[in-house]
Amino acid sequence: MLRYVLRRILAMIPTLLVISVLVFVIIQLPPGDYLESHIAELQSQGEAVDEQKIQFLREQYGLDKPLAEQYWYWLIGMLQGDFGYSFEYDLPVTEVVGDRLFLTVIIATATILFTWMIAFPIGIYSATHQYSWGDYGLSTLGFLGLATPNFLLALVMLYLANVYFGTSIGGLMDPEYIGEPWSMDKLVSILEHLWIPVIVIGTSGTAGMIRRLRANLLDELQKQYVTTGRAKGLPPGKLLRKYPLRIALNFFVADVGSLLPTVISGAEIVAVVMSLPTTGPLLLSALQSQDMYLAGSFLMFLALLTVFGVLISDIALAFLDPRIRLGGTANK
C-alpha cells in the first residue's frame, strides 16, 4: 500500500510538469499578448494609448523576453511559492485571488451539501420504488433540473427574488457590506443571497447524482445476496443500508477526485451571470485579457487539486472496497 502511494506521488511530478507546459502554451496560443489586448480595449473605448508607456510596461512585465524564458521564470517562481504577477490588477496573483477563495469555498460547500441532501433520499427512494408514481415523478423533476440551462434559471430567480423579496441583484451580499468586516448583519445578508446560486448550481448536480445513485443501487438490489438476506428476514431498512447502499457508493467516492477542483473553480458561467465574487469570473476574465500569470497559476492550481483529488479517491476506494486491486501486478 505504502509503495503504491509513493509511486503515485512520484508519478504526479512529471504529470504536473507536462500540464504546466500545456497550460503555458495554450495561454500563449491566441495572437498577441496582454498588452495588445489592453491596447485594443483602450482603443475601442476611444482612450489615448501611449506607445512609450506600453513599451515600458512590456519590459517591466518581461513580455519582450522569449517564451521559453518566460516559462522558466514562471516555473521557478511557482516552486518557490511565487505565483507571478497579474498585469490586469497590477498585483501579485496571490493577493488578487485572496478573499475570493474563501467565498468560493462557502458557495461550493453549501452547494455540495444541498446536492447530497436532496439527491440521496430521492435516489434511494427511486431505486427501491422502481417504476412507481413517485419514481416517475421525481425522475421527471430530475431531468428538468438537468435540462434547464443554468444561466436562464439564474436570471429568472434573480428577477423573482428582487421583485418579491427585495434582494439586490447579483453578488453575494448587499452592496453596503462589501469590503466591511464580518458581522451578524453581513452573515444574514450573505444567507439571503446564497440560496439562489446554491439552487442554480445545485440543480444539475442533484439530477445527475440521483440518476447515478438510482442506477448503481438498482444493480445491487437485483443481486442474489440481497434476495438471500431478504429471505432470511432482515428488516428492509437494515438490508438496504448494510450492503447494497455501501457498494453503490463506490461511484460517490470516485467522485471526490473531481470534487476538489470544482470547489475551487466555482461554476464559472453561473458566477459570471450572477456576478458572484468567486474565483470563476476571475479565471474567465484572466483568460480573456491574456493575463497569463494569473490564468496560468490558476489553471496549475486546479490541475494540482485534480491530481491530488484523484489520488485521494483512489486510496479511499482501495480502503473501502477490498475487491479493488492496487495495480495489475497483484493478479499474477
Added chain:
Amino acid sequence: MTPVIARFLLLLMLFGSSAVQAMEWLKETPNLLAKVQAGELPPVAQRVPADVQVVQFSPDQSPGEQGGQLRLLMGKQKDIRQMVIYGYARLVGYTEELKLKADLLKSIDVVDGRVFTLHLRKGHKWSDGHPFTSEDFRYYWEDIANNPELSKSGPPRALVIDGQLPKVEFPDAHTVRYSWPVPNPYFLTALAGASPLYIYKPGHYLRQFHARYQSEDVLEKMVKDEGKRNWMGVHVNRDRPYKATNPELPTLQPWKNATKPPAERFIFERNPFYHRVDQNGRQLPYIDSVAIGIASSGLVPAKTGAGESDLQARYLRMDNFTFLKTTAKRNNFDVRLWQTAKGAHLALYPNLNTNDDVYRELLRDVRFRRALSLAIHRYEINQVVYFRLVQESNNTVLAESPLYRPEYQNDWVQFDVELANRLLDELGLSERDDRGVRLLADGRPLEIVVQTAGESTEQTDVLELVHDSWLQAGIKLYSIPSTREVFRNRIFSGDAIMSIWSGLENGIPTAENSPLALAPTSKYQYQWPQWGAYYESGGTSGEEPELPAARELLALSNQWSQATTHEERVQIWHKMLDINRDRMFTIGIVNRVPHPVVVNNSLHNVPTTGFYDIAPGAYFGIYKPDTFWFDEERR
C-alpha cells in the same frame, strides 16, 4: 512625512490669516466639520485656493447642498478610472459649449500658439494638503519625462513637435512656461483630454520612490517586496493618476479613491482641498462620496433597473431602453436619452491596403466606393434596427459642430441602386453569374467579406440588411465575426477586404481640434492601416500613401499643425472634410445613436440631454458631476 505636513500647515495658517477674512463667505462642509473641529483638517477658507474658482451654473441648473453618496455600477475593477474621467478636473478643460477654459489653472497665456504660460492658483493644494506649485511641474519634466530610465524615448509625443522639445521654465512657484520654436496645436487639447496628458505630478509623494531622491537600499527593499524588476516598476505603479488604483497618490480631482484594490466595491471620497466653490460659498463637490459597485457587465442593466445605481450610462445599451422604462417608476429613476458624438455609429472600412490585387484596385476606385454607399438602404436600417431614432449619414462631423455642412452628411448617402449599378457597369463589372452576382476581372464573383469584431449582434443585424440591398447591385456580402485582436490583425496584415467599426471618435470638433483622424496617420485607421503605420513610424514601417487624395490629406494635416490663425484652421478642416466627402474613404451608415442615461429622481443638475462620449465630453465630465447634488432624503 506627517511632521513635514504639520509644520507646513502651521506656516500656512500664519500667513494665510489675511486671506481668511476675505473668504468669510465660505461655508464649512457638514461631513468634514468633525475633522475640522478635531484639528485634523484646516477650515474651508484655508483649504480652497486663495483665487478659488466660483462655478457658474447654466440656467437649467441650480446651486445645491452638500451630502449624500452616489452609487455607480462598473463592469470591471479597471473601470474605476471612469471616476477620473467623470471628475474632469484638468489644467484646461472643455466647457459645455466645447470651448477650452482654464480650470485647475487660474489662467493660461498663449503667444503665437507656441509659448504657453501657465498661471497656477495661489494656495492650491493636493488632496493631502500639500501645496500644488510649479515644483510639481518640474518634478514631472525633469524627473519623469526627461529621466532616461523612466522615459527611455523621452517626453511624450504631444510635447514633441517636428522632433523639437519645448523649453520649460519655472519662473516662480505659481508660473510654468512651455515654449516651442514652432506652434504646438496639440498641447492644450492633450491637457484637456478625458485621459489627459499629466505634465504635473505630486513630487512630494513620489520622490520617495525615485532613485534620485531615495537611497538604494530602501528602493531595493521595495522592489523586492512588490515583486518588481527595478525601481521604475515601483515608481510607475504608484504613479497612476488616471487608473486611480493607488489610494495614497494625492490628486486634484473632486473625489479620490479610498479603497485599495482588489475589491468588489470602491469608495471615492471628497477631496477636501478641491478648487471649486459655488456662489453660496459651498465647496464642491456637493456629493460626499461615490460608491462604485463592480458587477458583471451583462448584469449592469438589470441592476440599474432594480434601482441599484443613481447615475448610469456605462454598459447600458439602446435595447435596454424599454426594460429600464418599465422599472423606472417602481425604483424612482428617470431614463434620459443622450446622444453619442461619434462621426458614425457604424461605418464600413474598405481596406485600401488589402493583399488581394483585384480587390485593392477596385476599392481604390472612388466610383466603386460610391456605388457601395449608394447601394446601402440606410432608411431601412434606421427603421428596422434603430426605431427611426438615428441619423442616416456619412462618417463626418455632426450638425452641432461649427464645421458642419449638409453636403458632408448627405452626399452619396441616398439609396439609389440604379446609379450604383451604372457606376459598377462603368467599372467593367457588367458580367454576372447565375445568382446575379457580378464577376470580377479574373472571373471570381464579387463577394465582399466584411470582418466584424464579434462584439455585438447589432453589427451583424445591420450587415444583414446591407447584404440584401447590395445584392440588388450585384454584390454579395458575407460577414465574419472574430475577436477584437484577430479582427485588427487581419486588417493590418491585409487579409481583410473590408471591416465594420465605428466612425470618427469626435463628431463635434472645432477647428482647434486636431484633424489627424481624417488623414492617414494611424495604423488603427482601418481604411488604410499601412499608410497610417508609415506616418506613425516616420517611414520605417508601413507603406507610403499612394492615392493623391490621401497624400493631400496628409499635407493638409501638416498645414493645420503649422497654422497660426483660426480662419486658416477652419479652411483646412473644410478642405479635409470635403476630400473625405468626395472620396468616400469610409462608408458611414448612421450616426446620432441615442444612449440611455439613468438618473435617480433625487439627483439634481444632471442635464436632460447631452452628449455621451469620451471625446470631447469625457462622458459626464463636461457637465460637471461635482455640481450634481442630492435632495434631502438622500443626504
